Amino acid sequence: MAPARESAATGKNLITIWLLVIILVMLGYAVFGDRGVLRIIKAEKQKEELQTRLTALQQEQQQLRDEIERLQHDKDYWEQLAREKLGMVREGELIYHLPPKEK
Missing domain, CATH: 1.20.5 (Single alpha-helices involved in coiled-coils or other helix-helix interfaces)
Incomplete structure (x- = not known):
């Protein structure tokens, strides 16, 4: 069962990374985009x-x-x-x- 736990942990880490990337992209657009805060x-x-x-x-x-x-x-x-x-x-x-x- 150790490989299954590693696979689940890797999957959770991958989801967390993708969520962070999406959040950073959205934050960047909110600040620097066409209708961003700086504009x-x-x-x-x-x-x-x-x-x-x-x-x-x-x-x-x-x-x-x-x-x-x-x-x-x-x-x-x-x-x-x-x-x-x-x-x-x-x-x-x-x-x-x-x-x-x-x-």
């Missing part, structure tokens, strides 16, 4: 980055809409831009350029 973490990080970028773009869009509104309706804003960006002055105004103070 999900990467997708979540990308989603957060895109959400941050979207928020920034929406704020920029609102600022541009506000500026368009001011350009369409605010004559004082036109004057301010002409003075700042183009260096324009009203007729009769004098411009004084002072040298920077030396330390």
Whole structure:
């Protein structure tokens, strides 16, 4: 009966090894597969980055809409831009350029 016990023990060891191999393959797929944990973490990080970028773009869009509104309706804003960006002055105004103070 000793050979039968060895055969049964070998069979149990073989089943155990196959189960371990199957479990390792399933675990590997769960971590590294197409829908694995690493892929999900990467997708979540990308989603957060895109959400941050979207928020920034929406704020920029609102600022541009506000500026368009001011350009369409605010004559004082036109004057301010002409003075700042183009260096324009009203007729009769004098411009004084002072040298920077030396330390």
